[in-house]
Amino acid sequence: MVKAMRWSCVLAAVVVLGCAKGGDPNRPQTYPATGTVTYNGQPVSEATVLLISTTSGGRGASGMTDASGNFTLTTFEAGDGALPGSYKVRITKTIVEDAPAEPGEPTAPGEEPNMGTQKDLIPAKYKDPNESGLTADVKEGPNTFTFELKD
Numbered sequence: 001m002v003k004a005m006r007w008s009c010v011l012a013a014v015v016v017l018g019c020a021k022g023g024d025p026n027r028p029q030t031y032p033a034t035g036t037v038t039y040n041g042q043p044v045s046e047a048t049v050l051l052i053s054t055t056s057g058g059r060g061a062s063g064m065t066d067a068s069g070n071f072t073l074t075t076f077e078a079g080d081g082a083l084p085g086s087y088k089v090r091i092t093k094t095i096v097e098d099a100p101a102e103p104g105e106p107t108a109p110g111e112e113p114n115m116g117t118q119k120d121l122i123p124a125k126y127k128d129p130n131e132s133g134l135t136a137d138v139k140e141g142p143n144t145f146t147f148e149l150k151d
Contacts, residue, residue, distance in 0.1 A: 030081040033061065033073040033138055035145030037091055039122050043069030044093060051087035051136055052129045059083055082138045089134035091147060093121040122149055
């Protein structure tokens with residue numbers, strides 16, 4: 001169930017970011033963008049990192065952290081990086097608690113299905129790019145970001 005929640009976050013990021021054909025010569029140039037997420041000094045694994053462009057009509061980028069808290073951003077195709085520009089940053093790590101073995105099954109006739117309860121594993125302020133205080137500036141060439149989350 002936890003994996004399903006993580007993949008739903010990744011899918012949501014893809015929907016937000018949109019889809020593009022790989023190798024399109026008219027596509028804007030992306031630049032490598034990687035980084036690390038820590039929370040109270042410890043690496044954060046399986047967190048979703050979303051960069052939201054501050055430029056009107058800009059395009060965001062997303063990535064998921066590994067066991068060491070490292071991530072690689074994607075804009076158009078896996079690992080291609082991000083477009084140059086300024087971004088606000090949203091980081092989430094959520095699990096679902098109290099979910100039934102078979103999600104979506106009604107608990108009784110006429111009742112809504114129990115989908116469990118979402119629980120944030122890092123402070124909720126990091127879910128809101130306007131409240132997180134996190135920003136990123138992507139420039140031509142390789143880009144490396146360190147996001148140190150605290151209570």
